[in-house]
Amino acid sequence: MANREIKTKVAIDGEKEYKESLKNINSALGTLKSELKLVESQYAGQANSYAALSAKGDVLSRMYDQQKEKVKAAAEQLEKAKKSSIGLRRKKSPPRNPRFRVARPLSPRSATRRATRPRSKPNSRRRLRKGKERARGG
Numbered sequence: 001m002a003n004r005e006i007k008t009k010v011a012i013d014g015e016k017e018y019k020e021s022l023k024n025i026n027s028a029l030g031t032l033k034s035e036l037k038l039v040e041s042q043y044a045g046q047a048n049s050y051a052a053l054s055a056k057g058d059v060l061s062r063m064y065d066q067q068k069e070k071v072k073a074a075a076e077q078l079e080k081a082k083k084s085s086i087g088l089r090r091k092k093s094p095p096r097n098p099r100f101r102v103a104r105p106l107s108p109r110s111a112t113r114r115a116t117r118p119r120s121k122p123n124s125r126r127r128l129r130k131g132k133e134r135a136r137g138g
Contacts, residue, residue, distance in 0.1 A: 018077045025070045032063045 036059045043052030 014077070014080055018073060021073050022070065025066055025073070029063060029066050029070075032059060032066065035059050036063070 036056065039052070039055045039059055040047070043049065043055065046052055
C-alpha cells in the first residue's frame with residue numbers, strides 16, 4: 001500500500017526578523033553577562049564599595065533593557081500569530097446546560113420510520129425460555 005502524507009506549513013509574517021532579533025538580543029545578553037563577571041572580578045576585594053555597586057548596577061540595568069526588548073519582541077510576534085490564526089479557529093458553540101435541552105423537531109422521514117419500525121420483544125423471549133423450562137420440568 002502506498003503511504004500518503006499530508007504536510008502543512010504555517011508561516012507567520014516577520015518570523016525571520018523575529019528570530020534574527022532574538023539571536024541578536026541573546027548575543028548581547030551573553031556579552032553583558034561576561035561584562036558583569038569582569039566587573040565582579042575587578043572589585044573582588046571591595047564588593048560593597050560605591051564604585052563596585054554602581055558599576056554592577058550599570059551592567060544590570062543594561063541587561064534589564066535587553067530583557068525588555070526580548071519580551072517586547074515576543075509579545076509582538078504573539079500578536080501577529082493571533083491575528084493570522086483568527087481565520088483558522090473554529091467557532092465556539094455556546095455552553096450547553098444539560099437540564100434544559102431543547103428537543104429537535106423530527107424530520108418527516110424519521111417520524112415515519114419510528115412509527116413503522118417493529119419493536120423488539122425482549123419479554124417474549126423470556127417467556128419462551130420460561131415456557132421451555134416448564135415443559136422440561138425445571
